[in-house]
Amino acid sequence: MKSWRDSVRNVVPYTPGEQPKEDGVIKLNTNENPYPPSPKVLEAMKEITNLRKYPDPAVSDLTEALSSYYRIDSSEVFVGVGSDDVLAIAFLTFFNSDVPVFFPDITYSFYDVWADLFQIPFERKPLNEKFEICAQDYYGENGGVIFPNPNAPTGALLELETVRDILDHNREVLVIVDEAYIDFGGESALSLIHDYDNLLVVQTYSKSRSLAGLRIGYAMGNRELIKAMSDVKYSFNSYTMNEPSIVMGTAAIKDEEYFQDTRNKIIKTREWFQEELRELGFSFADSKANFVFAAHESIPARELFEAAKKEKIYVRYFDKPRINNYLRISIGTDEEMQALVRFFKSMMNK
Amino acid sequence: MKSWRDSVRNVVPYTPGEQPKEDGVIKLNTNENPYPPSPKVLEAMKEITNLRKYPDPAVSDLTEALSSYYRIDSSEVFVGVGSDDVLAIAFLTFFNSDVPVFFPDITYSFYDVWADLFQIPFERKPLNEKFEICAQDYYGENGGVIFPNPNAPTGALLELETVRDILDHNREVLVIVDEAYIDFGGESALSLIHDYDNLLVVQTYSKSRSLAGLRIGYAMGNRELIKAMSDVKYSFNSYTMNEPSIVMGTAAIKDEEYFQDTRNKIIKTREWFQEELRELGFSFADSKANFVFAAHESIPARELFEAAKKEKIYVRYFDKPRINNYLRISIGTDEEMQALVRFFKSMMNK
Known part of the structure; x- marks a missing residue:
């Protein structure tokens, strides 16, 4: 039988990053700015x-x-x-x-x-x-x-x-x-x-x-x-x-002054965080964004992603060819990135 | 020569009603609610x-x-x-x-x-x-x-x-x-x-x-x-x-109470305004919306539209077949509708 369903546009929609509603989350999965607006x-x-x-x-x-x-x-x-x-x-x-x-x-x-x-x-x-x-x-x-x-x-x-x-x-x-x-x-x-x-x-x-x-x-x-x-x-x-x-x-x-100030803070945090990642055994292209896309030398990305999530630290993982061993980690505040580095160290017994 | 212009989607865009920026306007052209939100x-x-x-x-x-x-x-x-x-x-x-x-x-x-x-x-x-x-x-x-x-x-x-x-x-x-x-x-x-x-x-x-x-x-x-x-x-x-x-x-x-209150005010104003319009020589279908679509027995709609605009009263006029002798008049406050009725009366020497 003919149906309105025959004329529906078929799409595979984009899946946005999770927006967890629980409290106490460190949210480094959607490249948001950790600082409030001006x-x-x-x-x-x-x-x-x-x-x-x-x-x-x-x-x-x-x-x-x-x-x-x-x-x-x-x-x-x-x-x-x-x-x-x-x-x-x-x-x-x-x-x-x-x-x-x-x-x-x-x-x-x-x-x-x-x-x-x-x-x-x-x-x-x-x-x-x-x-x-x-x-x-x-x-x-x-x-x-x-x-x-x-x-x-x-x-x-x-x-x-x-x-x-x-x-x-x-x-x-x-x-x-x-x-x-x-x-x-x-x-x-x-x-x-x-x-x-x-x-x-x-x-x-x-x-x-x-x-x-x-x-x-x-x-x-x-x-x-x-x-x-x-x-x-x-x-x-x-x-x-x-x-x-x-x-x-x-x-x-x-409010240009506020913009320059928060932008520079994020750049500074990113540069420090990249050094830490390198010491932890991650490899990545030098980032000019507010995130780093990194793969670890021994621990699979999915494993890191799942373990971090259990600790309420959300990063982004894409289950796609060529990039399924990478994590995309947004740059948060210094405190948030330190918490993530501590978590990685504990996982790696460093 | 080939150009990016060849692939542009051609459309005739919708023209929204005017949003005049001057002060002191009586705005009855876009079917907005005259009352503020709750x-x-x-x-x-x-x-x-x-x-x-x-x-x-x-x-x-x-x-x-x-x-x-x-x-x-x-x-x-x-x-x-x-x-x-x-x-x-x-x-x-x-x-x-x-x-x-x-x-x-x-x-x-x-x-x-x-x-x-x-x-x-x-x-x-x-x-x-x-x-x-x-x-x-x-x-x-x-x-x-x-x-x-x-x-x-x-x-x-x-x-x-x-x-x-x-x-x-x-x-x-x-x-x-x-x-x-x-x-x-x-x-x-x-x-x-x-x-x-x-x-x-x-x-x-x-x-x-x-x-x-x-x-x-x-x-x-x-x-x-x-x-x-x-x-x-x-x-x-x-x-x-x-x-x-x-x-x-x-x-x-x-806020259901506020909603019912403003909605009923608009309905009441509309019913009163329709009676006034009829006495002024307008004809229209009975409106169940927050506007009335009316044609006058002797004065062309475009003329009424232009004259009202000069008095900073904005109503809507559509220059389209079958409806180009009609005005679409949004229901405002009692005061706004009274001002419009006074304007029509003065125009019609009533």
Whole structure:
């Protein structure tokens, strides 16, 4: 018999990291910032009095604050509900050819999910043995290119020259540089958006700006790209950014001192933590993100993951080919990382 | 020359109603609630302290509050960023056949926008001369059915028996009843979700709950429908509801007394306002929503719309066939509606 079930879109959804509800957890599994947002964000919350009206569909206050911060025109900024929303809309807007979109085999695990959802053909380009992106792999004919920089979950950074090389070999398709982690030590491709009209740079408030709970992401690129994305976004949902996000997101971007301070703390903790990991027998690519992707010389990653979880320390484990012996460990406070190091030492009798 | 422009998705985006930024405006153009949300919502805002972490992707607190309010299982509730988000995801999830989806010719103007965006074939079924939906028009083979009840922008209500009749003739496809305005006087189809496994009932916080600024909508239906939508939603963006929406949305649904009070005030104002309109020479279908869709016996709608705007009174005008002599007027406070009536009287020398 015919049924509504015959027309349901079949997808294998993305599985987000666990959000444990118990107390006393050390949560190093979703790359959140261990520091609270700028106190100015909570102050701004008190200014939210009008919730009965629809928010500004153009999100002008936040868009202008971002354009002023990055010294670009407000027509070059697109704001969305987290960088996942921004990236999903970019996939829907730009990846409409029969030629496959290229992205790394080891990368943010949402790319193939969006491709499946929107029935976009894609091809995974393997990282080399050092888990690095090889520019030449992206030279061939394709329907678009996307990669994170620093890459996730490896934390490895591509130098800006290599990003430029990939762009030089892809002038006819959209190239997305997903910079969710760029504030933790890399050079942004933002400086290239006026040289390449097909470059979209995507960033987020969820990591370096301590505001994963607000859901704010943004894309920067030439105004024609931004207009095309806005048209698609307005065709999906005119009002996606709610009033609290607009008000608090605008306040957050204006507190540069707080941002620099917490960012530098995390970088310092990461450098110290990497040294500790090395002494414990872990190997990993040098991370320029707020996490480290590490494998131990003798203890399988799954075993470490399970044991840590029993001690209420949550790290991320991906049961996937090539990376199933690695842990992705978010950088928390010094105290949290010390607790993890102590736990590893006790496990290894060191 | 080949260009990234060749692969851009072409859409004609939805145009939301104006959100004027000037002061002293009487805003009757976007069907917002004239009353602020429950004071308990602003109280709950003070409880939001943790913004650095991702929100609960399952939105459990809000989902459970809704399921408890409507006395259904939490697996029968899907929450999204406004009912536009919920409806867009439903289109993407369920309308995947080659047979056209049916909806009225005069209806919520987003339906054809979503159909275009997702390349879904559709067929508009004309309302009769009284602007009523005719159940028989929806009997034929189709890829799904959607209609608002009360309909927008007419405000006309379908009795539950007619909704049931449409369902009885459509057992093999998804039927969406879009109940954005149901709290202002209609009977919800929620009571039918256990009889029809292909029925999805969609409601929103933006009108009767005075929270358009938070962006909360929800769908109710059998758990298999909800699961299919959740899978697609998780494939698009795992974390769409931000922490403020979850916390304040949960508080709002619990203040039933405030809800009943403001809802009844709006109904009372609407009934009085309809009498005034009739005396002024307007004709309209009896409205069961928080707006009236009215045409004047002698003055063209566009003229009334422009003149009111000059007096900073914003109503909605649609420059579309069949309805371009109508104004859609949201129900504001008594004072706001009195101001509009005074303005009409002065224009008509009454």
